[in-house]
Amino acid sequence: MLLLVAAVGVFAIAARLPAxxxxxxxxxxxxxxxxxxAQAGTLVSKTExxxxxxxxxxxxxxxxxxxxxxxxxxxxxPVYLNPLRAITGLIPQRVDMxxxxxxxxxxxxxxxxxxxxxxxxxxxxxxxxxxxYQLTSGPAAGLMVYVAEDVQPTVxxxxxxxxxxxxxxxxxxxxxxxTGWATPDGSTAESQLAVAGxxxxxxxxxxxxxxxxxxLLVALGVPVAPNSVPVLSGYGTLPTNIPAEWSxxx
Numbered sequence: 001m002l003l004l005v006a007a008v009g010v011f012a013i014a015a016r017l018p019a020x021x022x023x024x025x026x027x028x029x030x031x032x033x034x035x036x037x038a039q040a041g042t043l044v045s046k047t048e049x050x051x052x053x054x055x056x057x058x059x060x061x062x063x064x065x066x067x068x069x070x071x072x073x074x075x076x077x078p079v080y081l082n083p084l085r086a087i088t089g090l091i092p093q094r095v096d097m098x099x100x101x102x103x104x105x106x107x108x109x110x111x112x113x114x115x116x117x118x119x120x121x122x123x124x125x126x127x128x129x130x131x132x133y134q135l136t137s138g139p140a141a142g143l144m145v146y147v148a149e150d151v152q153p154t155v156x157x158x159x160x161x162x163x164x165x166x167x168x169x170x171x172x173x174x175x176x177x178x179t180g181w182a183t184p185d186g187s188t189a190e191s192q193l194a195v196a197g198x199x200x201x202x203x204x205x206x207x208x209x210x211x212x213x214x215x216l217l218v219a220l221g222v223p224v225a226p227n228s229v230p231v232l233s234g235y236g237t238l239p240t241n242i243p244a245e246w247s248x249x250x
Contacts, residue, residue: 079138080111081163082220095206097189098180106166112137118153126175132186146182180213197236219246
């Protein structure tokens with residue numbers, strides 16, 4: 001008789017508590033407590049039942065507080081960045097074999113690349129600067145970029161660089177810089193290849209190869225060259241290995 005009274009007593013106490021207090025887990029714990037008490041032949045007071053229910057509520061509240069939604073995946077970094085973003089007094093001049101600019105300051109790589117030339121005394125270019133790098137990622141992966149004339153390299157041949165790497169310092173010495181697509185061997189501008197029209201330093205300008213590089217720079221936020229618009233086409237031919245447009249860069 002005592003065992004039955006103990007079990008019924010616990011269940012009766014639990015039944016009289018508010019519904020909000022009797023969470024499923026707490027109710028189950030109260031029932032287990034009643035069964036243990038019955039087996040032991042003891043009575044369980046209302047106070048002890050309330051303690052069990054309160055402890056269960058606190059545990060449930062802690063679990064809810066520590067549960068947070070899964071954050072959305074981070075956006076991928078831009079494929080390429082504006083290599084002239086830190087140039088002071090940047091002035092676009094013209095499109096020729098590449099694109100000419102005036103100004104001074106650090107020049108960055110477009111994106112992930114390997115340095116293939118790093119000269120400050122190349123006699124073939126005014127000012128002597130001649131830096132080339134081969135892009136290793138993005139839509140132009142495999143293509144060679146040159147930065148020439150009034151620049152001093154800050155990198156070495158074979159160095160791996162990113163869009164955060166300063167590859168040269170541009171200085172004001174009357175010539176400005178020229179940057180564009182280089183030949184696969186890094187020896188000169190791509191426009192001089194027969195497949196691109198064989199156009200060298202004497203023109204005619206703008207070249208298709210130069211307009212392509214200008215379009216890439218404009219897509220990255222560089223001001224457009226004055227002889228690039230409203231030109232619909234340039235001289236020479238754009239080799240098939242160079243993308244015709246530059247969407248999806250960021």
